[in-house]
Each structure stands twice: as structure tokens, then as C-alpha cells.
Amino acid sequence: MMIYLESLGCCRNQVDSEVMLGRLEAAGHGIVHDPSLAEVIIVNTCGFISAASSEAVDIILAMAGYKKEGKCQRLVVTGCMTERFKDDDLVSELPEVDAFLGTGACDRIVDVVEDGSGKTLSLFPDTCAREMQGLPLPRITTLDHLAHVKISEGCNRHCTYCIIPQLRGIQRSRSIEEVVAEGEALVRQGVREIVLVGENTSDYGVDLEPAGDLSVLLTTLAERIASIAPEAWIRLLYTHPSSLSREMIEAVAKLDNVCTYFDVPIQHASSRMLRRMGRNYTREDLYDLFAFIRKVDPDAALRTTLITGFPGETETDFQEMLDFVKEIRFDQLGVFAYSDADDLKSHSLKDHVPEETGEIRRDAIMAAQALISEEINEKYLDRTVTVLVEENPDEGIYLGRTGFQAPEVDGFTFVYGSGLEIGTFVRVKINDTHEYDISGEIA
């Protein structure tokens, strides 16, 4: 059967989509990139915040149109939105859908696609049911030169604004051998940037017997990848401030093919708010952490994410966060206004902040960050940096990223030149810098 998959949400969900496509292709099905040509359409949904769930429903209904207009005979919906609303009557709310799969069932995708019972299927095994050992290879990566690799699934923490532990279960880490084997296979097939992901990558291995260690995983993976493709990059995302250890920081800084890029979502910088969020660290801990990173590598790139308008946030709390952003000067930063929902612990907290206030505070942080980012980018003027070439949008111009620019969330490097190959590295002399992007010519 010809299959089309629409992948929504984060890169962790995208990995699930790529693994599902790998399983389907291995079972003899074909993959198409146009839903009008598909006999089976799969929508892998995101349900992290209500806006994501609404977007998922819109796309499901749009895809259902192909059951009338196209060749589609079966519409399958998977991922976090189905998991979040599994107790609702999804079958009657979305009668167009032939099968609903929870996050614990995405590895049953071949059975579901090949199911001929004509009945609407609903598969919602325990979110922890998904075995994270023995994930199949090859998967169908979205890009040839870049791949996200899950090192774990689920989370043992209980941040009050977050639904992920309910959607993805408790932490289950993959073995170092498995992650390294997947990394090697991907680099052999041409991938030149491996991005390690999980809900909390710095919690890696806490559930393994004996416990696994992220710095050991990084060191082993870096050595093995370097022996295959010395130029290939490894990037680590989603570390947690309270488990990102000094050993991990030193490992990242020491390993040549690991980007000295620290993605540390802090969510806030007022200790009072961090307590209400259930984050288990304080403003002082954050100062120590970033000071240590900068001591180990003054050129390290720092990325973080923040939430504004969290229940109970006062003007003083917000000012503490804004001052912290101006003081630490993150290279990359994302900020979101708090999104309430009645299945979140934070919903029952007192003193909710009006949505508009959350948005005004979000915009104020982004305005401050735009100035900081522009000033930081100026330090690259007349410097030569290594760029992974990703796109060729027009003649004589390429889009790429440096080690301090992560995929999908950070700025780009514009490269002026010709004859470059997508998925290769070039040295670029930076001759212009902008708010979020930089540009230059082949050195």
C-alpha cells in the first residue's frame, strides 16, 4: 500500500514518525510525499498544549478529505494528542478516523495499516509499554544529512505545567550500544549531524541497571562516529539544569565532534516561580551552572526556553527573569506564554495571570533577546566558521548552520558562493551579522 505520513510537533515525535515509516517500508509498503496519492494516511499528532491539539484536529479533518477526493481508504491517527484525549470519545468525535494509536502503540503501525477488519481500532496500551530497546533500523529520516536520535523516552519529573509524563510514561533509556549502533548506521548512510534527544537527556541512564552515564554515552558515540566520519557533528538537546553534571559539561567541551552547544531549558529565573513549577533548582543554582559552563568553554553557545505568565507570577518575578536574561546573555532563546489546561497540576494553582499579561511579558523578553542576539552575532564578524550546508534557496546563495545554531529553533548562516553540496561542511568567512542570522562567503 502507498502511505503518506504527516508528522506534527517536536523532533522526538518526528523520530517516531521516521521509525514508523521504516517499519512500513520494511514490511513492503511504499512511501509517498503527496497525500492525494496515498491509500493510507497517518497523522502523528502533538498534544503538548491546546493550540497543538487544535492544529492536529484541523489537519486530521483536512486529511480525511482525501478519503473523498483522493485514494485514501484508511486514516490512522497516532501520537500525543490521541494519548492526551484517549479517555474522551475520540471515535464519535472523529468518525473519519479508522484507527487511533496511543504513544505506547506506534510500533504496532504495520498491523494497524494492514488490518482488514473494517472496524475502527483504538490501541492505548500503557504509555510505558513501549519497549525502547531494539528500536528498528533503518528508519526513514526526513533529511539525508541530519537525524535526531532518541536516547530515552518518558520522564520521571513532575513539572506542574507539563503533561509529557502522562503522555510518554516514566523514563526509559536505550542502551549505549543501541544508540551508538544507530548513530553509526546513520552516519554510514550520509547523515552529518546527529542530534541526541529525549525528554531530559541529562537524566539519561538513571533507569538502567547498572545506571548509564551520559558522558560515557557521548564519549563512546563521539569516538565511533569520528572513526567513520571525523567531520560529522553530534549535538545534545534538552538537558535539565539539575542533572546536567560537570562531567557532562566537560565531556561536551572536550570532544571535538560534539558541538559545544548547551540547550538548558530553565523555564524561569525567579526561585519562587521555579518552586511553583516543580523544577528543583534555584536562581543561584542557575548562576553556578552557567558560570561553570563559561569557565570550561568561554565560547560555548547557550540556549534556553522560558515560560511567562505562569500562575502566581508577579511583576517582580517577571523582572527577575528579564534581568537574568540580560545578565546571562543566552546565544539562543525561546519563550512561551503559559498555556493553561484543566489536566495540568498548575491549573489548580492560585493567582492565574491573564493570558494577555503572559503575552506582553513574552514579547518583552523577546525584544530584549533580539538586542542581545544581535550583539552576540557581531563577535563572528571577520571570523571563519564551519557551516553545514542545508539548502540552496537561490542561485549563488545557500542556507546552513554552524555548531552554535541548532536545527529548526535557531538562526541560519547565509553562504554566498556556488557549487556547494547539500549535507557537506564548508568554511565561511563571516562578513555580515543580523538579529538572529549571520552571513558570509566561502573562505
Ligand code: SF4
Ligand atoms: S522535565 Fe520536561 S518533560 Fe519532564 S515534566 Fe518537566 S517539562 Fe515535562
